[in-house]
Amino acid sequence: MEHQQAGNEGATLSQRGRSFIKPKNVIEQAFDECSKNGYDPKKNPTGIINLGVSANGVMFDVLKDKITETGFFDSCTIDHFNYFGGMDDTSHAMAAFLMKYAGSVKPIKRENVVVMNGLTTIVHCLAQVICDEGEGILIPTPLYAGFISDLNVQANVSICPVHLSSEKGTDGTAFQLTVALLEKGLSEAQEKGVKVRGLFITTPHNPLGCIYTKKELLSFMEFCKRHGLHFVSDEIYLTTIFGAGKQAVSALSIEENPLDDDHFHVLYGISKDFAANGVRIGGLVSWSDSVVKSMNSLLTFNQTSGLACYVFSKLLLDEKWLEEVFFPTNRRRLLELYEYTAQFLDTIESVSYIPTATGLYVWCDFRKVLDEPTFEAESELNRRMMKAGVALNPGGGFWCKEPGWFRLVFATHKEYLKEAFDRLRGVLST
Incomplete structure (x- = not known):
């Protein structure tokens, strides 16, 4: 017997259940696309490089070394x-x-x-x-x-x-x-x-x-x-x-x-x-x-x-591991990646950013790149970035009142950043 979908979505749900069904916002949509078509330099070199999700992708080796120590789970x-x-x-x-x-x-x-x-x-x-x-x-x-x-x-x-x-x-x-x-x-x-x-x-x-x-x-x-x-x-x-x-x-x-x-x-x-x-x-x-x-x-x-x-x-x-291994390694790696990202952004005349010393991301000003100062133009720039295979998060998803701002997450492998920046430079040059 085939299962048939009710014609009216949520018709069998409670009013409360129907209230949970909401359209995905632009950030959630981008996350889905990156999940389905994520970049891998060997397995999927044309996939989307995700610089949108605020995740630290450069410390797993340090965590792995710690939790695989002999006796850790005794x-x-x-x-x-x-x-x-x-x-x-x-x-x-x-x-x-x-x-x-x-x-x-x-x-x-x-x-x-x-x-x-x-x-x-x-x-x-x-x-x-x-x-x-x-x-x-x-x-x-x-x-x-x-x-x-x-x-x-x-x-x-x-x-x-x-x-x-x-x-x-x-x-x-x-x-x-x-x-x-x-x-x-x-x-x-x-x-x-x-x-x-x-x-x-x-x-x-x-x-x-x-x-x-x-x-x-x-x-x-x-x-x-x-x-x-x-x-x-x-x-x-x-x-x-x-x-x-x-x-x-x-x-x-x-x-x-x-x-x-x-x-x-x-x-x-x-x-x-x-x-x-x-x-x-x-x-x-x-x-x-x-x-x-x-x-x-x-x-x-x-x-x-x-x-x-x-x-x-x-x-x-x-405390000993935190102070001597994890925190200093994390700070050193994030600083290196931030400086690499800042150097790239400094070469793009039409883009500026707010300098930072914390977090995993940079708040970037792409307003000069927009065709007009509207959220429709911001969405269009976001679509061009996604089509080129690089995902940033547009400011509209953060309820920023000024169109043209994007969050760029830099806490990933440098070779990923290099490829993403090459793609981003191509978007901004057209």
Whole structure:
């Protein structure tokens, strides 16, 4: 008997089920194309080189050497549900790691850390815990594109954009976030009838690559305090710093934090700092008993694997290996790749970029390349890049209000970058 598709898509689903069916955005579409036709210098030399996904592709050898050491798995047990103990070890390890590398001024205990299968899940669950359906979260744009689905698909929480401008601000940088802009974004959301419940920031920032200062973070906290909002700092790139003398400022390190425990939350995961996008471990740090209890009630449905917890609990606590092997190797390799990328971009007269010292990407200005200053023209340039076999992420996918910006991920093998840059140069010369 043949299975027949109902004529009306989703006709057999609940109203809730039908609401989950959403068209893929431009970034998700590009990811699908790269997955189906990915570049390989030997097996598929005409495939698409993916410089869109923010993944560190140059540290697997170091991780492999570590986890294949004799005795690494001697005490590993995976015969129980993580909910009943496995993730407690990971919560403890993440707490200890953040005490050292985030410089937390307040003791972080394992009961202050909720671990789930990735920050996508943490954001999705936290949104439901602090917001009712239809309520909103302020997020500066350009934003991390994953927030769009994390907040909207099931949680049905609105993103209230705080649009930033490429015009240089008072600090001399483009896309500067100020309290005045936060106030404007809040007012605009309220005028639309949206009840705003919190502010999400990312630092170091994705896709801008900037690091918010202590003064800036404190001003954002004071804004949240004034309006009774939750302050959520996503710090997944905390140690992905390759610029000499540069260091991220964690919200956890600010002694003058004016927020009470119920309104202050920090996110951390191992995907970026540990070059492990495929290992789904994300954590929420919060001293709010009610938030932690509510998040813990969702753990049964969102556990990460016992094997992943075991591996990265050990790595997070191996300070000697981190300080002597992993971090310096990662910084050296990323700096070399960033400088190689910057040298290429410097040769393209029509393209500029925002210098960075953090992250896995560069925020690039292709506005001079566009036929006209529209998102349609941005999409057309993106199609030309994809046709030439190189994928960058267009700014429209990050809700950037100015067409022509693209995120270029450089954390891949140099020979891949060379081929991608050759293809990109061909696109820009036509």
